[in-house]
Amino acid sequence: MHPFSYTKVSDVAGALAAGRRGGRYIAGGTTLVDLMRESVERPATLVDISALPLREITTTAGGGLRIGALVRMADAAAHPKVRATFPVVAQALEMSASPQLRNMATMAGNIMQRTRCTYFRDVTARCNKRQPGSGCAAQSGYNRTHAILGTSDHCVATHPSDVAVAFAALEASVHLLGPDGRRSVAFADFLLPPGSTPHREQAVRPGELITALEIPSFPRPLRSGYLKVRDRQSYAFALTSAAVALHVRGGVIREAKVAAGGVGTVPWKLPAVERRLIGERPSEALWAEAAEQAADGARPLRHNGFKVELLKRTVERQLRIVGGAA
Ligand code: SF4
Numbered sequence: 001m002h003p004f005s006y007t008k009v010s011d012v013a014g015a016l017a018a019g020r021r022g023g024r025y026i027a028g029g030t031t032l033v034d035l036m037r038e039s040v041e042r043p044a045t046l047v048d049i050s051a052l053p054l055r056e057i058t059t060t061a062g063g064g065l066r067i068g069a070l071v072r073m074a075d076a077a078a079h080p081k082v083r084a085t086f087p088v089v090a091q092a093l094e095m096s097a098s099p100q101l102r103n104m105a106t107m108a109g110n111i112m113q114r115t116r117c118t119y120f121r122d123v124t125a126r127c128n129k130r131q132p133g134s135g136c137a138a139q140s141g142y143n144r145t146h147a148i149l150g151t152s153d154h155c156v157a158t159h160p161s162d163v164a165v166a167f168a169a170l171e172a173s174v175h176l177l178g179p180d181g182r183r184s185v186a187f188a189d190f191l192l193p194p195g196s197t198p199h200r201e202q203a204v205r206p207g208e209l210i211t212a213l214e215i216p217s218f219p220r221p222l223r224s225g226y227l228k229v230r231d232r233q234s235y236a237f238a239l240t241s242a243a244v245a246l247h248v249r250g251g252v253i254r255e256a257k258v259a260a261g262g263v264g265t266v267p268w269k270l271p272a273v274e275r276r277l278i279g280e281r282p283s284e285a286l287w288a289e290a291a292e293q294a295a296d297g298a299r300p301l302r303h304n305g306f307k308v309e310l311l312k313r314t315v316e317r318q319l320r321i322v323g324g325a326a
Contacts, residue, residue, distance in 0.1 A: 165226070263307055
């Protein structure tokens with residue numbers, strides 16, 4: 001572990017001042033401390049923001065939800081408003097990590113977590129994300145768990161968060177506060193695909209602090225849920241996953257929000273699947289036809305070709321679970 005300084009702030013103004021001086025925010029620490037132990041991350045200054053008043057979950061005027069950045073994963077999963085309004089969020093959280101980690105990790109920290117690519121965490125391996133320009137050991141290495149969508153020649157790592165897949169499906173936004181004031185970023189623009197700069201992972205400006213995540217309102221009733229396929233049933237990252245939300249009225253699908261995890265360099269929204277569903281009546285045939293488009297544009301690597309079919313089956317199964325059949 002490399003030497004670093006530590007300061008704890010008690011208000012947002014203090015956090016922003018420390019952030020302006022180059023301090024690195026930390027709250028639950030469930031990702032960053034691990035990475036510091038492994039010398040993957042070497043921040044000079046840690047700014048502990050865990051005491052900031054960003055722990056509320058509130059209903060917005062239109063019936064959406066605003067989740068404070070420092071709400072613990074376990075608290076968000078157990079919150080009655082989250083469970084009643086967006087079960088897909090509660091389920092994604094409950095299928096993440098372990099109970100101990102969910103009791104520590106925060107919602108903002110969850111979406112900011114870094115990839116679990118083993119080469120990223122091995123400082124002796126080539127990795128453009130950890131050391132820009134050094135290469136990508138995963139391209140020719142063992143890439144069974146890597147991405148098939150949104151990849152580039154520079155990086156093929158997946159984004160590991162489950163709840164980020166639910167946020168992508170629901171078209172959430174991220175609220176930020178920084179030296180230039182407040183702003184809000186659509187979730188689709190917040191996590192960045194690797195392109196030629198895989199070390200740039202989020203649309204956060206220097207010194208900015210995430211204050212909340214907001215899920216917009218939807219027509220009711222909205223059925224939603226999350227399905228995660230993994231090598232073992234607890235404490236494992238997704239091989240594939242699907243977040244689905246459907247509004248069905250008069251026997252017809254009026255709204256469809258679908259995203260996939262475990263397959264993309266960022267949570268992967270599936271607009272072609274959504275378009276196929278809207279205006280149709282739920283049926284077994286419809287779920288299969290829509291899911292057939294889930295892997296459009298996939299570029300499998302040597303060891304992860306199985307994800308193409310697994311993704312389609314995961315999406316089909318979750319459409320059936322959420323939407324039922326006529
Ligand atoms: Fe690094 Fe990305 Fe390649 Fe993994 S896939 S070794 S994170 S550049």
